[in-house]
Amino acid sequence: MTPQPPRGLRDYVAILYPAFMLGVFFVVPFAIMIAVSFFRRNELTFYEPAFVLSNYARLFTTFFGKSFVFSILLSALVGVLVVIVAFPFTYLLTRLRRRTQVFYLVFILSVLSLSEVIIGFTWSTLLSATAGISNLLVFMGLLDQPQAWTPSLTALVVGLSYLGFPYTVLVLYPALSRLDPELPEASRMLGASPLRTFFLVVIPVMRSSIISALIMVFVFNLGAYVLPQVLGRPEHWTLSVLITDQAIFQSNMPFAAAMAIVLMVLSLMLVAVTLVLGQERSSQR
Amino acid sequence: MSTLRLEDIGKSFGNFAAVSEVNLEFPHGKFICLLGPSGCGKTTLLRLIAGLEQPTTGQIKLDGKDLTAVPAHQREFGMVFQSLALFPHLTVGENISYGLRIRGTEKPGCRQRAQELLELVRLPGVIDRQISQLSGGQRQRVAIARALALNPKLFLLDEPLSALDAKLREAMQVELRQLQQRLGISTIVVTHDQREAMTMADIVVIMDHGKVQQVGSPLETYRNPANAFIADFIGITNLLGAVWHPPSTVTVGDITVRIANPPANIPNGAPVKLSVRPEDVHVRPAGEVGVNRLPGTVTFIRDLGSSVEITVECFGQRLLAVTTPRERLNTRVGAPVSVELPENSIVVLKS
Numbered sequence: 274m275t276p277q278p279p280r281g282l283r284d285y286v287a288i289l290y291p292a293f294m295l296g297v298f299f300v301v302p303f304a305i306m307i308a309v310s311f312f313r314r315n316e317l318t319f320y321e322p323a324f325v326l327s328n329y330a331r332l333f334t335t336f337f338g339k340s341f342v343f344s345i346l347l348s349a350l351v352g353v354l355v356v357i358v359a360f361p362f363t364y365l366l367t368r369l370r371r372r373t374q375v376f377y378l379v380f381i382l383s384v385l386s387l388s389e390v391i392i393g394f395t396w397s398t399l400l401s402a403t404a405g406i407s408n409l410l411v412f413m414g415l416l417d418q419p420q421a422w423t424p425s426l427t428a429l430v431v432g433l434s435y436l437g438f439p440y441t442v443l444v445l446y447p448a449l450s451r452l453d454p455e456l457p458e459a460s461r462m463l464g465a466s467p468l469r470t471f472f473l474v475v476i477p478v479m480r481s482s483i484i485s486a487l488i489m490v491f492v493f494n495l496g497a498y499v500l501p502q503v504l505g506r507p508e509h510w511t512l513s514v515l516i517t518d519q520a521i522f523q524s525n526m527p528f529a530a531a532m533a534i535v536l537m538v539l540s541l542m543l544v545a546v547t548l549v550l551g552q553e554r555s556s557q558r
Numbered sequence: 559m560s561t562l563r564l565e566d567i568g569k570s571f572g573n574f575a576a577v578s579e580v581n582l583e584f585p586h587g588k589f590i591c592l593l594g595p596s597g598c599g600k601t602t603l604l605r606l607i608a609g610l611e612q613p614t615t616g617q618i619k620l621d622g623k624d625l626t627a628v629p630a631h632q633r634e635f636g637m638v639f640q641s642l643a644l645f646p647h648l649t650v651g652e653n654i655s656y657g658l659r660i661r662g663t664e665k666p667g668c669r670q671r672a673q674e675l676l677e678l679v680r681l682p683g684v685i686d687r688q689i690s691q692l693s694g695g696q697r698q699r700v701a702i703a704r705a706l707a708l709n710p711k712l713f714l715l716d717e718p719l720s721a722l723d724a725k726l727r728e729a730m731q732v733e734l735r736q737l738q739q740r741l742g743i744s745t746i747v748v749t750h751d752q753r754e755a756m757t758m759a760d761i762v763v764i765m766d767h768g769k770v771q772q773v774g775s776p777l778e779t780y781r782n783p784a785n786a787f788i789a790d791f792i793g794i795t796n797l798l799g800a801v802w803h804p805p806s807t808v809t810v811g812d813i814t815v816r817i818a819n820p821p822a823n824i825p826n827g828a829p830v831k832l833s834v835r836p837e838d839v840h841v842r843p844a845g846e847v848g849v850n851r852l853p854g855t856v857t858f859i860r861d862l863g864s865s866v867e868i869t870v871e872c873f874g875q876r877l878l879a880v881t882t883p884r885e886r887l888n889t890r891v892g893a894p895v896s897v898e899l900p901e902n903s904i905v906v907l908k909s
Contacts, residue, residue: 458610459643461630463657464708470631473660477647 310530320526328531337515337532344511344536345543348494351433352487358434359441360483364475366442367450378446381439389436393503396432397423400504429505433497437490444489448482484551488544495540512536560586560620560711560744562607567616569602576602577768580616584746584761589738591755592748594765595791600748601640601716603765607746608714609633620711636710638718642701644689650676650700651685657708675703679737695726702734706741713738713745719754731757752792756780764788780835786907789833796839796877798832799909808832808906811873815850818902829909838903839879841868841887844894852877852897856889870897 313323331337366377399405402421410416422428456478460470476483498513512532520529567580577599584590592600605611607618609630618625625633644653652659654675655668663671669685676682679699684692692700698718705713718734719727735758738745749755755762756776764771764779772784783789786797800808806820808830815832824830842851854872866886868879877897881887889895 453641453643455639455641455643456645458630459637459639459645459704460656461610462608462635462637463704464631464634464660465656466631469660473656474645478645480647 306530307534309527310534312527314525314527319524328527329535331528332532332535337512340510340512340515341536341539343509344495344513345540347429347433347509347511348491351430351437351494352490354430355434355437355441355490356483356486359438359486360445360476360479361471363442363445363449364471367446367452368454378443381442384439389497389499390503392436393432393500396428396435397503400428400431423504424506424509426505426509429501429509432500432504433494436497436500437493440493441486441490444486445479445482448479452478481551484547488547492540492544495536562712562744563619563622564603564607565617565619567603567606567618568614569599569606569611570614575768577606577613580770582763582770582773584744586744587742588744588760589735589758590744590746590761590763591759592746592763592765593752593755593791594750594771596750598765599768600750600765602768604714604716604746604748607712608635608637633712634708634710635712635714636705636708637713638701638705638715640717640720642697642718642721644697644701644704646689648689649685650687650689650692653689653700654704654707656704661708671707672703675707676700678706679703680733694722695730698722698730702737706743711744713743715745715747717748717750719749727754728757734758756792764791766791781905783833783905783907786831786833786909789831789905789907794836794878796832796834796836797907798834798872798875798877800830800832800906802826802828802830802906810852810875813852815852815899815904816901817904817906819905821906821908824906824908831907831909832899833905833907834877834899834903836867836878836880838900839877840898840900841870841879841881841889842896842898843887843889844896846896848896848898850899850901852899854895854897856891856893856895859889859891870895872897 309320310328311324311326312320313325313327315321332341366374369377400407400422402408402419405419405422407416407419407422411419452475456474457467457470460474461467465473495511496513497511498517501509501511501514513536516529516532516536519525519532562582562584564580564582567577568575569577580603592603594600602611606613609625609628613626616626645656648656651669651672654672655663658668658671672685673682676685676699679702681696681699681703684696684700689697689700698721701718705715715734719730722730731754734747738758747755747758759776761773762776762779763773766787772779772788774782779788779792783792783795789795790797798810800810800815802808802821802824803814804820804824804826806817808815808817810832821830841856842848844853852872854870854877856868857871857876858867858869860867860869861883863883866881866883868881868887868889870877870879879897887895
């Protein structure tokens with residue numbers, strides 16, 4: 274059956290509804306944001322209509338530039354770390370018995386119900402000197418005295434990875450559970466150990482799923498603004514934190530809008546480059 | 559030489575015994591078919607031999623060496639999977655030489671061996687193609703080539719032809735058999751298709767409910783089935799209820815029938831099943847005198863052109879007779895006839 278072009282009012286109503294929702298909740302706000310990013314700041318009314326490029330020009334200062342590069346690198350690092358941990362985990366999960374799989378998945382889903390704020394403060398307690406894991410290590414005789422591991426870059430990476438892990442498992446799970454179990458078995462019959470099979474067959478066959486999981490965690494982390502403030506030092510504040518700071522505390526809406534747009538455009542470009550690279554490699558083969 | 563011995567092999571999944579009490583010895587260079595209905599444990603048995611499953615009981619030995627604890631990747635067996643399991647991210651050549659690459663063979667050597675194998679399976683010129691560019695029959699050949707690349711001691715195939723259409727399947731059966739004979743490699747094929755087993759096998763192992771029911775040449779299992787299940791599973795047969803009277807007669811209804819090959823260890827008066835192949839049942843005119851004649855009524859005639867099938871009801875039991883159009887008795891549905899069961903074509907089975 275070939276799809277037919279829509280005919281008559283009834284066919285178009287089905288398209289109108291999603292188009293309307295997309296317009297009201299995405300296109301219009303986004304257009305407002307673009308417009309505001311060119312406005313001039315005004316102490317009394319927040320901003321006044323104008324067409325100035327100074328908001329964008331300010332992004333090219335060292336402070337914001339550094340923060341920008343840091344945000345991208347942090348998100349990429351966490352993305353890679355989470356996928357490295359979550360992919361073998363999900364692969365082993367799909368090899369388990371059905372009932373055991375459901376148990377694990379329910380547990381992972383329940384972690385998703387925790388808010389980012391709760392997760393942030395829980396980790397900051399766990400890594401603190403007063404009530405954290407280091408006290409346990411002192412008790413076991415592995416450390417001389419309790420240490421504070423937060424705020425630090427490590428604490429921030431740990432927190433973000435914890436947050437991204439369940440989402441990554443849920444993205445990888447359907448693809449990995451559809452993987453034909455005979456593929457790794459065929460590799461084993463040809464003399465490859467389970468570990469070599471994992472690297473030579475499972476990972477290459479699942480490459481596109483791995484890339485989409487990477488992109489998802491990366492984009493997800495770019496938007497994080499609670500954890501950097503709770504677990505990181507001020508120099509670890511991501512661009513999202515600065516956007517929130519400008520928009521809410523500095524009341525500089527035009528500059529916040531300009532930062533948000535640049536962040537979004539550049540991250541979309543990075544995602545596009547990743548996708549193109551991924552496709553080129555697969556069409557070569 | 560590689561003689562495979564299975565000693566008291568059993569495999570349970572929880573409370574379910576998939577395979578139990580399997581004792582078999584496969585001589586070198588033979589083509590063996592594991593045959594049985596779905597769920598009979600034949601695939602599990604093949605996976606146990608491959609090392610993809612661990613047996614719950616028993617031992618697997620190759621030339622006297624215990625293989626039971628050897629993992630699949632160290633057994634040096636070749637296997638063709640039901641889904642073929644060709645690696646989608648590799649080309650045809652890379653698929654075939656995968657095992658060689660694992661063993662550290664350099665690229666030129668791999669390519670040369672892949673070429674050789676593609677010629678062996680009569681599929682030259684596709685070495686640089688993607689798997690997705692091949693047809694079902696071509697994938698089949700690539701999977702066979704890949705399994706043979708390392709000169710395996712044992713060649714295992716799990717329902718390898720099930721994905722092909724009927725015509726191609728028959729052609730591949732013949733080709734697989736010829737390939738096996740040319741290479742002289744010990745081969746074990748799992749199949750549920752008894753025609754496939756008859757075409758290819760030296761030895762047929764018939765399984766049901768996780769147990770081996772009979773081992774023998776295809777013709778032996780056809781002519782001398784060990785029980786009613788096999789008689790019914792291998793080809794088409796008539797199973798007639800009767801009563802056994804030693805030394806060499808049975809009674810069907812009130813007619814006494816002579817048996818040329820009397821069974822052992824069945825007590826007098828025990829109910830038995832008579833297995834008679836349709837091609838051995840002869841339909842004669844009613845009232846014709848002779849031995850082993852049962853009176854009956856024709857209930858159905860199917861004229862297929864090349865053969866004629868006549869269904870006759872005798873003492874409330876249905877009997878199928880297959881004959882050629884030339885030998886066909888001129889009869890019609892509802893007419894009385896006399897059915898002859900030649901004494902040397904009857905196999906008496908425990909009921």
